[in-house]
Amino acid sequence: MNLTNCITILSGVLLLSACGSSSNDKSEPITTQDPVSTVTPEEQQELSNVNIKLNQLGFLPNADKVAIIPNVESTTFELVSSETDSVVFEGNLSGASSWELAGEAKTKQADFSGFNTQGTYFIRVSGVNDSSTFEINNHVYSSLHDAALKFYYFNRASQEIIEPYGEQWIRAAGHLDQQVKVHASAATEQRPPLTVISSPKGWYDAGDYGKYVVNSGISTYTLLAAYEHFPTFYQDRNITIPESNDAIPDILNETLWNLEWLETMQDLDGGVYHKLTTLNWPGLEMPDEDQRDRYVIGKTTAASLNLAAVLAMASRVYEPFESSLPNKREAWLTSAKAAWNWAVENPNEYYQQPEDVSSGEYGDIVLNDEFAWAAAELFITTKDVEYLKQFQKYRNGQSVPSWASVSYLALSTLLMKGEDIIDPIEFQSLKTDQLSLADNLVEQYKDNSYRVSLVTSDFVWGSNAAALNKALILMQANQLTDESKYRDGAINILDYILGRNPTDYSFVTGFGDKTPMNPHHRVSESDNNIEPVPGMLVGGPHAGRQDKCNYVFLEAVKSYLDDWCSFSTNEVTINWNAPLVYVLAALNETD
Ligand code: 9MR
Numbered sequence: 306m307n308l309t310n311c312i313t314i315l316s317g318v319l320l321l322s323a324c325g326s327s328s329n330d331k332s333e334p335i336t337t338q339d340p341v342s343t344v345t346p347e348e349q350q351e352l353s354n355v356n357i358k359l360n361q362l363g364f365l366p367n368a369d370k371v372a373i374i375p376n377v378e379s380t381t382f383e384l385v386s387s388e389t390d391s392v393v394f395e396g397n398l399s400g401a402s403s404w405e406l407a408g409e410a411k412t413k414q415a416d417f418s419g420f421n422t423q424g425t426y427f428i429r430v431s432g433v434n435d436s437s438t439f440e441i442n443n444h445v446y447s448s449l450h451d452a453a454l455k456f457y458y459f460n461r462a463s464q465e466i467i468e469p470y471g472e473q474w475i476r477a478a479g480h481l482d483q484q485v486k487v488h489a490s491a492a493t494e495q496r497p498p499l500t501v502i503s504s505p506k507g508w509y510d511a512g513d514y515g516k517y518v519v520n521s522g523i524s525t526y527t528l529l530a531a532y533e534h535f536p537t538f539y540q541d542r543n544i545t546i547p548e549s550n551d552a553i554p555d556i557l558n559e560t561l562w563n564l565e566w567l568e569t570m571q572d573l574d575g576g577v578y579h580k581l582t583t584l585n586w587p588g589l590e591m592p593d594e595d596q597r598d599r600y601v602i603g604k605t606t607a608a609s610l611n612l613a614a615v616l617a618m619a620s621r622v623y624e625p626f627e628s629s630l631p632n633k634r635e636a637w638l639t640s641a642k643a644a645w646n647w648a649v650e651n652p653n654e655y656y657q658q659p660e661d662v663s664s665g666e667y668g669d670i671v672l673n674d675e676f677a678w679a680a681a682e683l684f685i686t687t688k689d690v691e692y693l694k695q696f697q698k699y700r701n702g703q704s705v706p707s708w709a710s711v712s713y714l715a716l717s718t719l720l721m722k723g724e725d726i727i728d729p730i731e732f733q734s735l736k737t738d739q740l741s742l743a744d745n746l747v748e749q750y751k752d753n754s755y756r757v758s759l760v761t762s763d764f765v766w767g768s769n770a771a772a773l774n775k776a777l778i779l780m781q782a783n784q785l786t787d788e789s790k791y792r793d794g795a796i797n798i799l800d801y802i803l804g805r806n807p808t809d810y811s812f813v814t815g816f817g818d819k820t821p822m823n824p825h826h827r828v829s830e831s832d833n834n835i836e837p838v839p840g841m842l843v844g845g846p847h848a849g850r851q852d853k854c855n856y857v858f859l860e861a862v863k864s865y866l867d868d869w870c871s872f873s874t875n876e877v878t879i880n881w882n883a884p885l886v887y888v889l890a891a892l893n894e895t896d
Contacts, residue, residue, distance in 0.1 A: 356436075357415075357428050358755075361804035361817035362449060363440035365892065366421035369793040370441070371756050373805055376401045376411040377432035384417050387425045387438045394420040398430070402754040406761060407807040407862040412754055437818045446799075449816050450889035451544045452840025456882050457528075457559045458546045459828070459838045462516060462566070462592070463505040470545050474838050476828065479592020480514060480599065481505055482581065488600040490659045491578050504581055504601065507566025510665065511878035512825040514595055515582035518570050519667040520708045520880050522611030525563050527777075527883035529615070529622050530714075532556045534721055534784075535890045553626045556886075561630075564619050567612055568640060572604060575643035577612045579603030579656050582664035591831045602664075605656045609648040610675035614711075617641035617682040618718070638686065645679055652676075667708060673699045674712035681715035685722045693727070703738050706774045707767070708880050713742075713774075717781060736785060743782030743791055746775050750794050757801040758794055764861035766873055769812050769845030772798050773884035780891035792895055795888060802885070808846060808858075808865045813885070814877075815839030821867045825876035830869050841877040842885050849873050 359372040374382065384394035394417050401411040415428055421441065428436040459466060465478040482505045489498040496502070507516040508524075532539050532554060539554040548558035570578045578601035587595040620637040623630060656668040669675075677699035684692035696715060706713040719727060719735055727735070749758035758779070763771040776795040783791035804811040804819070811817025814824060814837045821843045823830070829837035846865035850856060854870040857863075865874045 355433070356809055357430065357433060358412075358805045358807070358809060359428065359436055359439060360800040361437060361439065361811045361819070363442070363445045364800075365445060365796070366423060366441055366443060368418070368796045369756075369800075370416070370418045370420065371797070371800065371805070372415040372417075372428050372436060373755055374398055374413045374415050374428075374430050375433050376413060377430055379431040381430075382415040382417075383429045384420055385427050385429050385435075387427055392429075393422070393424075393426070404754045404807070404862065406759075406764065406860060407755075408858075408860045410807075414754075414756060446889050446892065449813065449840070450886065450893070451542070452815065453813065453842070453882050453885045453889065454528075454556060454559065454840075455544045455546065456838065456840045456877070457508050457562070457879065458544070459840075460509045460879065461562055462507050462509055462514070464562075467547075470547055473834055473836070474828075474832065476591060476832065477593040479595060480509075482507075482516075482599060485581060486598055486600045488602040488659065488662070490657075490662075491572075491601050491604045493572065493574065493604075495573055502569070502601065504566065504569040506569075507563050507581075508879050509592070512827050512830075512872065512876045513582075513665065514587045514592055514827065515580060515664050516566060517580040517582075517665060517667050518567065518577055518608035519579070519605075519611050519669065520878065521563055521567060522615050523706060523708050523711060523714065524879040524883045525560055525567070525615045526618060526711075526714055527880075527887050528556055528560050529618050530717065530721075531883075531887040531890045532560075533618075533622050534887075535894045538890050538893050552629050553623075557623060557626065560619070564616070564637070567615060568637070570601065570608070571612060571640055571644060575609070575640075575647035576604045576651065576654075577608040577644055577647075579605045579608045580664065580667070582662075584661055585663045587827065589827060589831055591828065594831075600662075602659065602662055603656045604654065606648045606652055606654045606672055607656065607667075607669045607675055609644040609651075609654075610672065610679040611711075613641045613644035613648065613679040614675075614682040614714070615641075616644070617679070617686045621682075621686040641679075641683060641686075645683060648676070648679070669709045671709075673701045674710055674715075677701070678711045678715040678718075681718050685718055685726075688726055703742050705742075705763075705771060705778065707771065713778065717777075720781070720785065739778070739785065740782055743778055743794075746779055747790050747794050750797050755801065755805060755807070756797050757805075758798060759801070759862075761861070764847040766847060766849060766851070767844045767878070767881055768847050769802055769842055770878075770881035770884060772801060772845070773842070773881075773888055776888045777884045777891070780888055780895070783895060784891070792892075795892065799888060799892070802842070806846075807860075807863045810865065810867065812843050812845055814841045814843070821875060823867050823869045823875065825869055825872040840882070842881045843867075843875050843877055844873070844881060846874055 364370045383392045399414040403411045423442040427438045462480045466476045483503045485504045487496050487500040492498045539556050543549045544555045583597040616637040620634040655670045680692045680695035746758040776798040779791045779795040848861040848864045851873040
């Protein structure tokens with residue numbers, strides 16, 4: 306998109322935002338100055354409290370269905386068929402309560418979970434405008450899933466995006482990456498500085514054009530897990546990519562694009578380069594316009610363990626497609642083992658940003674979780690108990706997954722694929738860990754006035770992905786126990802993402818009534834389309850304000866700006882879209 310987005314219009318209030326810079330320096334500290342809000346507290350109260358908020362796409366028939374209503378006097382609500390204009394369900398509103406992270410405004414809940422007839426509806430409550438219309442049907446998230454997965458095709462490096470796959474977002478190939486230089490920080494005797502290597506393919510990480518092994522790790526894992534846990538859903542699924550008509554499911558065709566890049570990031574000794582980027586951020590330009598030199602930079606324990614985990618997993622997941630990919634699985638496993646061995650011998654090679662580099666860091670100095678995850682994947686693939694012992698050695702608590710915290714990925718793989726080969730007592734202890742994490746999330750949504758499992762610590766850079774990774778945990782608890790409270794919790798998180806939140810946005814481009822139009826995504830900002838590439842989940846609200854844009858609302862849950870300027874709330878990345886894909890596949894497989 307070539308519009309200048311320094312102006313934001315929010316419910317009739319015109320705001321000027323600091324923007325227009327193509328720089329994207331994530332390493333700046335949070336500003337200590339009081340940020341300026343151009344809206345009075347009264348206007349803020351009014352703006353945040355005028356609409357009925359709900360999942361703007363709609364609901365699966367057999368699902369929790371809740372809308373959030375402003376604090377009106379009315380104590381009842383109606384569900385109206387927009388086809389016949391008749392009232393099909395009536396209910397009582399809950400009492401009013403507030404979510405302190407979203408400010409003072411109180412809201413009520415309208416719960417129509419008991420209604421499950423397919424159709425198109427809206428909510429009517431006296432004293433407030435009717436809600437937008439929404440669907441109740443079995444396929445309500447089908448095209449959303451496909452678009453969320455197809456985002457990876459749109460973000461492919463080294464490939465032209467062509468008709469008919471690219472629709473209006475066709476573009477020239479960028480970053481062939483056949484002549485990439487080895488940066489001094491990654492050099493060895495055999496590959497001294499400025500040695501040229503070839504490292505094509507892969508996905509652009511985000512709104513920038515870098516390729517980062519650490520973030521590729523969790524992203525590729527999550528997509529491979531979606532296939533590994535729900536193969537039937539993907540069997541005949543066609544998302545219209547160039548490989549759609551081959552013998553491999555599309556989700557595995559898409560992940561192959563990134564795996565084939567990851568392979569090239571391994572040095573001759575088994576260690577893995579941390580990232581492949583230009584020295585500085587690219588300009589605001591289309592991929593083919595960025596002609597600067599690209600480098601592999603750093604060689605780290607974290608990158609080596611990410612590659613070990615993902616290639617070990619890939620060598621297992623692609624097993625049914627061996628004949629289409631001769632020798633691949635064996636080569637991946639060999640690479641995974643070599644990367645693991647390098648990491649064991651070099652456990653403290655942390656990423657340090659060189660002085661001449663300012664692209665993203667993905668730095669991490671706590672690597673127990675990466676060791677545990679790689680060991681778990683190697684164990685499930687090889688069944689070699691030495692790797693299980695390594696997992697036990699490094700296992701150290703559980704948390705919601707993120708690019709830097711991957712202990713849960715080990716737990717997920719062991720629980721989903723390890724029951725037959727893990728001692729029952731050990732397996733039960735893994736399950737206890739999983740369920741205590743999930744039970745805590747159930748408590749969180751029961752306590753929350755928007756009925757969503759989100760707490761202060763979730764409102765970080767990429768809060769929407771923190772939310773969806775919680776939904777992934779909940780869906781796995783549902784698979785392990787068949788208890789509906791977990792699935793309800795996951796659905797409530799999806800509802801939050803798709804519009805039932807204090808910002809009123811559905812946070813996925815192209816899906817909902819009010820969606821991000823100006824994501825921090827260089828392709829969408831630089832092409833000639835008004836609409837951004839569809840199916841992209843933006844990072845979401847948090848109060849860090851690292852981009853120093855002018856935010857209207859300062860409360861963490863409302864601090865979101867649909868503006869190119871806002872790289873800390875409105876960027877998109879491969880690791881954030883992945884749990885959206887997983888959760889939608891999981892929801893499709895359960896009822
Ligand atoms: O997702 C990353 C977030 O956790 C960090 O706080 C932030 C600042 O270091 O960087 C984010 O990752 C960005 C990466 O460095 C470069 N590509 C875009 C990523 C998403 O903003």
